[in-house]
Amino acid sequence: MKRLSLFAPLISVFIGLALSLxxxxxxxxxxILVMKVLANGAVGSATSxxxxxxxxTPLIFTGLSVWWSLRAGLFNIGAEGQMTVGGAAMAVVGIxxxxxxxxxxxxxxxxxGFGAGAVWGYIVAWFKIRRGTHELLTSILLNFVSYGVAGxxxxxxxxxxxxxxxxxxxxxxxVLVARDERDWWLKPVECVFRFCSALRIRGRRGDAEIGFGLxxxxxxxxxxxxxxxxxxxxxxxxxxxxxSGGLAGLAGASMILGYAHKAREGFSSGAGFVGIAVALLGGxxxxxxxxxxxxxxxxxxxxxDLDLDTEKISRDLAVVIQALVVIAVATKSWLEAKRWNS
Amino acid sequence: MAVxxxxxxxxxxxxxxxxxxxxxxxESAKIHAVLGENGAGKSTLMKVLFGLQKxxxxxxxxxxxxxxxxxxxxxxxxxxxxxxxxxxxVPTLSVIDNIMLGAExxxxxxRLDRNAAxxxxxxxxxxxxxxxxxxxxxxxxxxxxxQRVEILKLIARDAKIMVLDxxxxxxTPSEIEELFHILQRLRDSGRTIFVITHKLAEVFSFCDTWLxxxxxxxxxxxxxxxxxxxxxxxxxxGSDVPPLRERAVRDPxxxxxxxxxxxTDDTYGVNLRGFNIEVRAGEVVGVAGVDGSGxxxxxxxxxxxxxxxxxxxxGGRPVRLGETRxxxxxxxxxxxxxxxxxxxxxxxxxxxxxxxxxETSFANRGWLNxxxxxxxxxxxxxxxxxRIPTMQTPVAKLSGGNQQKLIFARELSGRKTxxxxxxxxxxGVDLAAIHSIHSELIERRDQGAxxxxxxxxxxxxxxxSDRIVAISDGVAAGEFERLSGTMNREAIGxxxxxxxxx
Numbered sequence: 001m002k003r004l005s006l007f008a009p010l011i012s013v014f015i016g017l018a019l020s021l022x023x024x025x026x027x028x029x030x031x032i033l034v035m036k037v038l039a040n041g042a043v044g045s046a047t048s049x050x051x052x053x054x055x056x057t058p059l060i061f062t063g064l065s066v067w068w069s070l071r072a073g074l075f076n077i078g079a080e081g082q083m084t085v086g087g088a089a090m091a092v093v094g095i096x097x098x099x100x101x102x103x104x105x106x107x108x109x110x111x112x113g114f115g116a117g118a119v120w121g122y123i124v125a126w127f128k129i130r131r132g133t134h135e136l137l138t139s140i141l142l143n144f145v146s147y148g149v150a151g152x153x154x155x156x157x158x159x160x161x162x163x164x165x166x167x168x169x170x171x172x173x174x175v176l177v178a179r180d181e182r183d184w185w186l187k188p189v190e191c192v193f194r195f196c197s198a199l200r201i202r203g204r205r206g207d208a209e210i211g212f213g214l215x216x217x218x219x220x221x222x223x224x225x226x227x228x229x230x231x232x233x234x235x236x237x238x239x240x241x242x243x244s245g246g247l248a249g250l251a252g253a254s255m256i257l258g259y260a261h262k263a264r265e266g267f268s269s270g271a272g273f274v275g276i277a278v279a280l281l282g283g284x285x286x287x288x289x290x291x292x293x294x295x296x297x298x299x300x301x302x303x304x305d306l307d308l309d310t311e312k313i314s315r316d317l318a319v320v321i322q323a324l325v326v327i328a329v330a331t332k333s334w335l336e337a338k339r340w341n342s
Numbered sequence: 343m344a345v346x347x348x349x350x351x352x353x354x355x356x357x358x359x360x361x362x363x364x365x366x367x368x369e370s371a372k373i374h375a376v377l378g379e380n381g382a383g384k385s386t387l388m389k390v391l392f393g394l395q396k397x398x399x400x401x402x403x404x405x406x407x408x409x410x411x412x413x414x415x416x417x418x419x420x421x422x423x424x425x426x427x428x429x430x431x432v433p434t435l436s437v438i439d440n441i442m443l444g445a446e447x448x449x450x451x452x453r454l455d456r457n458a459a460x461x462x463x464x465x466x467x468x469x470x471x472x473x474x475x476x477x478x479x480x481x482x483x484x485x486x487x488x489q490r491v492e493i494l495k496l497i498a499r500d501a502k503i504m505v506l507d508x509x510x511x512x513x514t515p516s517e518i519e520e521l522f523h524i525l526q527r528l529r530d531s532g533r534t535i536f537v538i539t540h541k542l543a544e545v546f547s548f549c550d551t552w553l554x555x556x557x558x559x560x561x562x563x564x565x566x567x568x569x570x571x572x573x574x575x576x577x578x579x580g581s582d583v584p585p586l587r588e589r590a591v592r593d594p595x596x597x598x599x600x601x602x603x604x605x606t607d608d609t610y611g612v613n614l615r616g617f618n619i620e621v622r623a624g625e626v627v628g629v630a631g632v633d634g635s636g637x638x639x640x641x642x643x644x645x646x647x648x649x650x651x652x653x654x655x656x657g658g659r660p661v662r663l664g665e666t667r668x669x670x671x672x673x674x675x676x677x678x679x680x681x682x683x684x685x686x687x688x689x690x691x692x693x694x695x696x697x698x699x700x701e702t703s704f705a706n707r708g709w710l711n712x713x714x715x716x717x718x719x720x721x722x723x724x725x726x727x728x729r730i731p732t733m734q735t736p737v738a739k740l741s742g743g744n745q746q747k748l749i750f751a752r753e754l755s756g757r758k759t760x761x762x763x764x765x766x767x768x769x770g771v772d773l774a775a776i777h778s779i780h781s782e783l784i785e786r787r788d789q790g791a792x793x794x795x796x797x798x799x800x801x802x803x804x805x806x807s808d809r810i811v812a813i814s815d816g817v818a819a820g821e822f823e824r825l826s827g828t829m830n831r832e833a834i835g836x837x838x839x840x841x842x843x844x
Contacts, residue, residue, distance in 0.1 A: 211705045218698065222687035228645060228678060229699040230667030 008332055009281055009288060013295065016325030020317060029312050037309045042302035054254065056297025058083065058268075061251035062275025063289045065117075065244045067282055069135075071213075072240030073220025078124060078139030079248035080272025081146030082117035086249025088150040089116035090256050091263035094171030095158055109171075109257060110250060117249020118242045120146065125241040129234045135241065143272070147265075154265050167264035171257065216240050248272060277326045296322055344403075345370035345534050346391065346503065351400035353386055353558075360386040361397070362558040368551070373525055373535045375545040375566075377578055378555035379772040380742055384538050387555065388505045391536075392424045393417035404503070423501030425492040427508045433481035437474050437491055438463075441498050463498050468531035472497070472524055485632075486517035493524065504528070505536045510544055514632050515800060515835035522548035542574060543801060554578045579773050586805060587781045590788040594808070595623035598761050598792040604643055604652035606816075612636050614643065614650065615816040619794075623760060626783065626793040628807030630800060630834050636816035637796045638679060641765055644794075645669055645676070656761060670699075672761075675753035677746075679765035679796075685749045686737050693733040696723055696748055700756045719752075726751035727778065743775025750782060762786060765796045780806060800831060812837035 021031040042052050062079040069076035076082075089112040097105055120142055127133040151166070158168040219226045219236040227233050251271055256263050278296055282289030296318075303318035344367040353361040361383045368374050378384040389395040391402060393411030402409045404420060411417050414424075431440050442459050449455040460476050467473065472490060480488060489509060496504050506525075510518045525535050526548065539545060545552060546566060554561040554577035562577025575583055599621040606613045614636045621627045631637055642648035644656065646665045654661040657672040670676070678684030686695055696719035697704065704715040716733060723730065728747045730740065737745060746767065753759065764783065768776040783806060787793050797803050803810055812819045812834055820837035822829040 210708045211701050211710055212708065214701055214710065218687060221689065222683070224680070224684045225678075225687055225698070227647065227666065228676060228684055230670045232664075232667070 009283055009292070009329070012281060012328035012332060013325055015328040016321055016323075019324045019328075020321045023320065024313060024317070027312050029310055034306065034310060034313055034317070037305050038299070038302035040302070041305040042298035048301065052294070052298040052301040054259070054297070055300045056294045057254035057258075058251040058271040059274055059278050059293035059296050060290055061253075062248050062272050063278030063282060063293045064286065065246075065248035065251070066275050066279035067286070067289045068216075068247060069240060069244040070279055071220050072216045072237060072244075073223065074128075074135050074237065074240055074244070076121065076124065076139050076241060076244045076248075077136060077276055078120065078142050078245070078272070079251070079275045080268055080270070081139075081143035082120040082245045082248035083251040083268045083272050084143075084146040084150045085120050086113035086117040086246075087252025087256050087263050087267055088153050089113050089249070090252060091168045091171060092153065092158060094257065094261075095169050106257060110253060113249045113253060114246040115249070118246035120249070121241040121243070121245020122238070124245070125238040128241070129237060150263070151265060154263060160262065165264060168262045171261045212239075248275070251275070274322065277322050280326055280329050343370060343406075344368060345405055347401075347403040348387070348391075349401040349403065351387070351390060351397045351402070353383075353390060353395060354398045359558045361390070361555075364400070364555070364558070364560055366553055366560060366563060368534065368536070368553075370534045371529055371532050372550040373522075373529050373537060373548060375549040375552045376536055376538045376555070377540065377542075377545065377552055377574065378561070379540065379578060380770055381557075381772075382555040382561075382578070383558040384555050385507060388424070388507065388536060388538055391417070392422055392505060418499065418501075421500060421502040422505070423496030423499060423503070424505040425489070425496065425507065425509060427511060429488050429492055431480045431488055431491060434479065436477050436479055437483070437494075438476040440480055440491055441495050445499060459498075463494065466497050466500070468497075468533075469524070469527040471520075471527065484517075485512050486514070486520060489513070489521065490524065493528075497528075501533070503534045503536070505538070507538045508540075509537060510539065510541060512633065514839045515831060516839060518544060541799075541801075542571060545574070546571065556580055575773070583773055583777050586777070587784045589784050589808075592624050592788065594625040595790060597622050598657055599644065599794060600653070600655045601640070601644065602653040604640075604650050604654060606639050606643065606648060606650045608639075608648075612639055613816050614639050616652070617813070617816060618818050619811050621761070621792040621794050623792050624787060624790045625808040626787050626795055626806050628803035628810040629794065629796040629813050630803050630810050631796075631798065631813035631838050633798050635813045635838070637765065637813060639816070640813075641676075641679070641763060641796070644763065645674075671757075673757060673759045675759040675762045677749060677753060677762070677764040677767045679769075681742070681745055681749065681770070682738075686745060688738040689736050691734045692723070692730050692737050692740070692748065693719055695737040696752050697756075699752065703756075722751045722755035723748065725755065726782075741772065742770040743772040746771050746779065747775055750779060754782070754786070759786075760791055762791055762793045763796075764793065766798065767795070768797075768799070768802060800834065803834075804829065804831065810834055814838055 021034065024031045024034050041048060043049050062083060065079045065082065066076055090109045093109040093112040097108060100108065123142060124135050124138045127138045128135050154166050154168055160167055160169045215226070215231055215236055216239070219231060219233050220240070223233060252263070252267060255267055260267070274296055278292045279289060282292040299318045299321055303315040306313045306317055307315050347367040349365050351361050351364045352359060364383070364387060376384045376388060386395060390397045393414045393416055396411070404422070409420065432443065435443070438456050438460055441463065442454065442456070447455045447459045447462070449458070472494065474483070474487060474490060474494070480491060483491070493504070509521060513521060522544065525537070529535055537549060549566055551563070551565050552569065552574060553563040554574060556578055561580070562574070572582060597620050601617060601619045604614050604617045612634055617636065617640060619627065619629070629637060629640070639648060643650045643654055644661060646661045646663050646669050649663055656669050656674060659668070659672055661669055682688055687698065693716055697715050701710060704711050704718070720733065726747050728744055728751055730744065737748065740748065754762070762783070767779055767783070771779065780802075783793055783795070795803065795806055807829070808824050810822045810829055812822070814837065820833070822834055
């Protein structure tokens, strides 16, 4: 089991990719050409690679968000909504608190993003603990609420009156995460780097685990055992969903504070849902989630060029590949469970 | 004449031999006990006989004919039948409908002809004692009666060879006696019966022959008549089991666990209806009852996991809902009923499982000190003789006995434990481990621990308890003491089943 943990995700990726290429062949396009375009678009140049990182950044956060909930035995599929409210909160702070110094402003904006997502996660936890409503249901339904809330902010409160599109005013420069005008592709990189070094998520084997993280996994995997040993299981559940929501709330940061400098309706563009796939592929360790996010980000970037460089294949191939990879992962867990039971 | 013969049967699962060169023959019209510890291969052998498992090598002969089953259907057609440990009945159908299911007798236009089925079945009954109310719903039957329906199904299908897998696991003492009387009637009518079991008392009272398997091989076989009990034990275990440690004579101390008039109010499931029990320091108090009489609810109340009315106190401290941590910290060791879910984190390592619950004592500003954790729990496991391949092995891979010993090591080493709650401590555990668990409990009692022992195995309770409280439908239905000599099997059995009226 342990030995497979690094190898198996690679197999899943390989199977997903192979199946997609079969589809490509069936559509009468050269799989070699498609692979070339994908690779070139994703890592062909420094700029391409920078873009890949840019696409990966929100996925890292939504992926970690879903991953954290899975560790606690919960399935938060509301990262999309948590990301939306988180992004809205960051934009609002960025617009309103323009007079603060930079070193205070951008951490504050991030904190607001985390907080807004955490509140969304807390609502899910409240319903689960107090009313017994399954988190799958509440977390996905809250997505729609978040669109509404963000819509009101974007369209009525902080709308940029000088443009036609539903988007906010620009975030003040002081709040931005990356400000260098020339190496603008570095912005997402810097973004990732700053957050990751701040988060310092570590796995058990490499170093040590914190007791809190252990209890989160314990309640997730062996809830009855934990409960009987005196672990406050509802509190762990609540904290897990709050943290999960908060991580998703940060997902919009690279977009809003790093690149677009404003929030626009629909800016999440499905990153919350792709985060589920990232978490499933990433497996048990945080580093796996990071790698999965980088892979999916690179796929999204690489697939953009398919629209132009091939005749019959569009950028949606990235979605197809992602889906097939997830199916491969699911098949693997299913086979494992089957073997375990027999 | 041998009705069933195994010749050099082997069954391999991967590299593991579940059965290794098993040869045995069984005479017709006898009750054969198939004995062995968990994993010894007794169920596998019966599955091979019934066509549920294809042997890797060897020959099966039934009634003198060489048989190669393609599946259980072949075996059924040849006159075999099996009663599984978990019944396969439809609770919402009547007795006769359940018996007919799969072999319906139809009248014109495909209507079910229940009367014809009843008449046909009654003709086949070897004894009136098997009769049930044919039109009663199965859900209204007791467990013992449901088991009878399973046997009736086999009779209706003309099974001449019947296999019963652990038939007495869920029965009360009087139901067990009734079951074996029925089996003896069936035997006398010419049927051959195999009983898979690990309870030796029953084997010696009711069976004709025994076959003991040990690690997939035949450990011994013979007639019950003229066989001594420890001969069978040696065949099962491979060595003699030393006698249980003598309990020290001592007066019990202060009341450590007090449960007074506890009632639960749950819409579904079993409720306690004013249950009382006291456990003092230095005594083992047994709770005897059929599974599902309120034992799990009692444990939940003591741990503060369930709302209740009445008073529960542990070490003089009242128990309140949600204060499980506080209760455990007063020094409660807990051996839960469902080992896999309530006491272990199955896919985590031995090391992790052996220390869980004490993680705060291995923490330094939140970070766990893995080295200290590992070192400490290694010591705990060694002192309880838990046999493990490595500390990183998933605990799911250990045998039941070693898992249970690991749980004992964890629960009894990490802190002082003036109260030990044991719920079915030896279920699914091999004889050697049972012995060491029993000795440990007696030793702890002698050292002054209060032990609450909940078990559905009366033998275990009689061997260990200073007092036994019978539980029946959520109330205490009688108390029996070792010293005053009131602790006898029949009286306890009656109290368990008939309630407080006795």
